[in-house]
Amino acid sequence: MQKIRAGRLLATATSMSLFTVAASADAGVPMLFVTFPAMVVSLIPIVLVETVVLARALKTRAALLAKSTAIANVVSTIIGIPLTWVALVILELVTDGGSAHDLTTPLQKFLAVTWQAPWLIPYERELYWMVPAASLALLVPFFFASYFIEAPIVARLERGFPASQVRAAVFRANVASYIGLAIFNIAWLMWSIEYAPRM
Incomplete structure (x- = not known):
């Protein structure tokens, strides 16, 4: 009963937090809705890459x-990535990242696509490059979330190998798959800077 109440309180707090961010940022761009579909679409190639890296690391087929x-990737993508994004949005909110700032200096631009990456402030004329840049920045927390979720799942399902060896292999597999995602995001950013229409 207490767990149910705690879950309801967490859900209510999360909803209120997201509503507050949306209101203070005048909607903006919630990056989960940009990155999540791409993560789902890329699940098959990611699983293939990580399976090959795991097999080589563990010296098996x-x-x-x-x-x-x-299984580990589906869990980390469907559950881990959204929960990580919610935590990042709350962090953005409580640290005043939900307020609009100038974009006149390189530091301000950097903060706008890192600190404010979970829910971009609607700097309308800059979103053409900010969306892919924020997507690239979010790969860092998403990587760690994926690893910490996937490692124990794979270790539990593959008990024929030492847990420490499995964790190390999962880390290498995630590095490989996230390098691929980073390359895609860098290409997207470069294309956006060069060709995307300005508002």
Whole structure:
């Protein structure tokens, strides 16, 4: 009963926090709705890459690890990424990241796509480059969330290997897949700066 009440309180607090951020930022761009569909679409290639890296690290056949890798990635993508984003939005809110600032200096621009990356402030004329830049910045917390969720799942499903070895292999696998995601985001950012229409 207490767990249910705690869950309801957390959900209410989260909803209120998100509403406050949306109101103070005049809607803005909630980056979960930009990054999450891409994460779901890229699940298959990510699972393939991570399975191959895991197999090499654990010195076994990739086919034997495909199921556990897929399960771990589905859990981290469907549950881990949204929860991480909610935590980042709350952090942005409580540290005054929900307020608009000038974008006249390189530091201000950097903060706008890192500190404010979870829910971008609507700097309308700058969003053409800010959205891909924020997506790139969010890969850092998403990487750690993915690793800390996937490592124990794979270790539990693959008990034939030492847990420490599995965790190290999962870390390497996530590095490989996130390098691919980073390359995509960098290409997207460069294309946006060069070709995307300005508002």
